[in-house]
Amino acid sequence: MFALLPNDEFLIYRSWCKQMKFFVLALLGTLIAGIASPVGVRAAEFEAGFVTLTLKDPVEGGPMPAIVVYPTKAEAGKTTLGPFTISATRGSAPAPGSYPLIVFSHGTGGSNLGHHDSLTALAQAGFVAAAVEHPRDNYRDDSGFGTDLQVTGRPHHIVALIDGVLADPIVGPLIDRGRIGMAGHSAGGYTSLVIAGAVPNFALAKAYREAVAFDPYRQRSDAVKDPRRKPDLQIIADPRVRAIVLMAPAIGYAFDKAALENIRIPVRLYRLSADEMLPQGWHGDRIAQLLPVSPEYVVLEGAGHFVFLAPCSWTLALTAKQICTDPPGIDRAAIHEKLNSEMIAFFRRSLDVRP
DSSP, X not given: OGGGSOHHHHHHHHHHHHHHHHHHHHHHHHHHHHHHOSOSSSOSSOEEEEEEEEEEOTTTOSEEEEEEEEEEOSOOOOEEETXXXXXOEETOOBOSSOEEEEEEEOOTTBOTTTTHHHHHHHHHTTOEEEEEOOTTSBSSOOTTTTSHHHHTHHHHHHHHHHHHHHHOTTTGGGEEEEEEEEEEETHHHHHXXXXXXXXXXXXXXXXXXXXXXXXXXXXXXXXXXXXOSOTTOOOOOOTTEEXXXXXXXXXXXXXXXHHHTTOOSOEEEEEETTOSSSOTTSSHXXXXXXXXXXXXXXXXXXXXXXXXXXOOOHHHHHHOHHHHOOOTTOOHHHHHHHHHHHHHHHHHHHTTOOO
């Protein structure tokens, strides 16, 4: 058929065919690399299963709900728990293997399901991820806000969470006990710092009060009449945690260089340029400057305080407008796709995990 073409047109056609051949081969190579690459949220061959645990609150002795999400080879599934629909199946058989553990600490008045998409993304990438509902500082009962039950008790809850996961007969045997990390949002970021060895100095709050006219969290805390509920309760750290992710960490004004000097593990810190709850200069940015080892520091432009919570279902959006509404131009789902990928990559680097 080529003899029917003029010579110049034949040469052009042959050159075009070669270019198309190389293009197709390059495209196939890119697709294959994308399938094999651990960069994305779905960075392994797993689906997610989960169990719920009822632990004992080490501070007051009551029940402390937790969820543990783990890798499974079972078919993908979704489960509705209250206003949340999580991409995991209750009770699926765990995939055999040894996996790092990542524990989560929610923000003030939050839930152990508030970061469910990050929990499932980690499980799908070959981690076990667990979250606790902090007693006296959750959406059902926040009566401990501004007291030692919150600021001193929270790290005790995390230690109990790690102990409970390791002791559980289903998920405990899955854990690589030398590879444990932590992530926390807002007050959960503060909790992560304390777990990592920070020692808050609340006397520093005086300078913050004088400098910052409006902070809804601090003003509510200042109004608490009885902040000492457990006078013998002491700050506690957990050296088993070897890397932390901080998402808009709160109570940054309680830390100076001396308070943070013991933190020597890898830190990834996210700050929000449009954080409506935490005044700039006193929280995430302050912590980033004072840490003895520079963190991986990321500023999310235009995002508000609650952007780190999983994208809301329509039922949750109807009942919890504040935590479900983002500033104009912010795509929470897109942010979470990137955030979860970055979190997976950070913990792989920091805990020396092979994808």
